[in-house]
Amino acid sequence: MLKKLLILFLLISQSKAINYIEKLRYSISNEKDRYVLDFKKNIKKKYIKLKKRKTYFCFYIRRAKLSSKFPKAKYFYSSKIVKKIKVYRRYNPKICFFLKRKDYILNYFTYKNKLVVDLFRKDIEAKKTRERRKYAKKLKKEKKFIVVLDPGHGGFDSGAVWPIKSYHPYLKEKDIVLKFAKLIKKYLEKYGNVKVILTRKKDKYVSLYERSKIAADYGADLFVSLHVDSYPRSYKISGITIYIASPKYKKYSQKMVRVFYTAPRPIKVVFEKLAPDITYSFSDDLAYNLKRYIKRVYKGKVKVKRHNKNIVVLRTPGRPSVLIELGFITSRYDRRFYTDKRKMKKLAKAIAQGIYAYLRRFYHQKTCYTKKLVYQVKKGDTLWKIAQKFNVSIFKIKSWNNLKSYILHPGEKLYIYKKVCD
Secondary structure, eight states, X not given: OHHHHHHHHHHHHHHHHOEEEEEEEEEEOSSEEEEXXXXXXXXXXXXXXXXXXXXXXXXXXXSEEEOTTSOSEEEOSXXXXXXXXXXXXXXXXXXXXXXXXXXXXXXXXXXXXXXXEEEEEHHHHHHHHHHHHHHHHHHHHTTXXXXXEEEOOBXXXXXXXXXXXXXXXXXXXXXXXXXXXXXXXXXXXXXSSEEEEESOSSSOOOOHHHHHHHHHHHXXXXXXXXXXXXXXXXXXXXXXXXXXXXXXXXXXXXXXXXXXXXXXXXXXXXXXXXXXXXXXXXXXXXXXXXXXXXXXXXXXXXXXXXXXXXXXXXXXXXXXXXXXXXXXTTOHXXXXXXXXXXXXXXXXXXXXXXXXXXXXXXXXXXXXXEEXXXXXXXXXXXXXXXXXXXXXXXXXXXXXXXXXXXXOOTTOEEEEEEEEEX
16 A cells, blocks of 8 residues: 555656746747747756757657647748657656758757747858858948847847836836947947947847857957846845856856857967956956946945856957846846936946946057037138138138138137047
């Protein structure tokens, strides 16, 4: 009797541990395919094993069972990459993707109860990279800084929400960070010698691989990822945290150099060794510049910390990279910066100033702009004297003010346009 009860208990506990794969969703475009496996409960990546072959790859999923609705085989006629998906077992399933082509890039990740599989066409990705590098080259010729701003989450990934566990939250992290990114872009580009690239411009999910690749393709001078924190246990906790990567993840940065950079082998080896050091040492300076300017508008705690997790966006090699947690969505004080437009603008402007202060200090570039001066003609003034005073030509003064003769009258106003650098 005791043995039977023990067996029954083990069967019940085992059935509770099994995670059901309920359905397969997909979206297919010319550039990439996305396949999503929906589980009943949250799935851990450690239960998933990938095996790749030339014409197919398979996912071996432990502690899982396919629901009766899940198809045994599914054909994809519109896809340029995947021919079909076939299932070989219902318990601890083996799910195989059979391919139409060999030149593809595979990226997969788990998010809560989802396994997301992204497949990119190598030819399209190579074309994108060429176009981005061409544009970046043009910007560098114009002596412009390239800043990549990364609004976190997006699409099916809402991030932190308020009210917590609400079916219809009025505040979502993905929307807050996108608004901040657009404002920071607006303030940064006012300087004239800065071009800001956003990893996403609308509500869509961009994988961590794509976010890092955008920074690498543009050869960004720095990378800033924006997020919002949450702490449901206490609504009193607030504060902004600026995260930088820990040097203990140096080997992962070196791996990213191998993935993203197509330089000749000897150069690549040197860059592989130097890039992570550049990332970690310069990220410190960027973080403390941001802290200095944020503290001017934000009265709560502002901290700089090393992230104890292996965060992909923080180890974008060869450039300073930081992740800013823009306060806590659970804090009443911090929520004002998400709902009050005036406060949001102030914080966004402070972040833009912190970024630009770093760029000016560490890249030693001057900011030049055209200043409009108004000069009132005095008795005895001539065009020649005024031209000498402002170090411009007489013909320029005439064209700026639409003058038809050389005669000037006392009290007359002249407009002078002068290039000013600081």
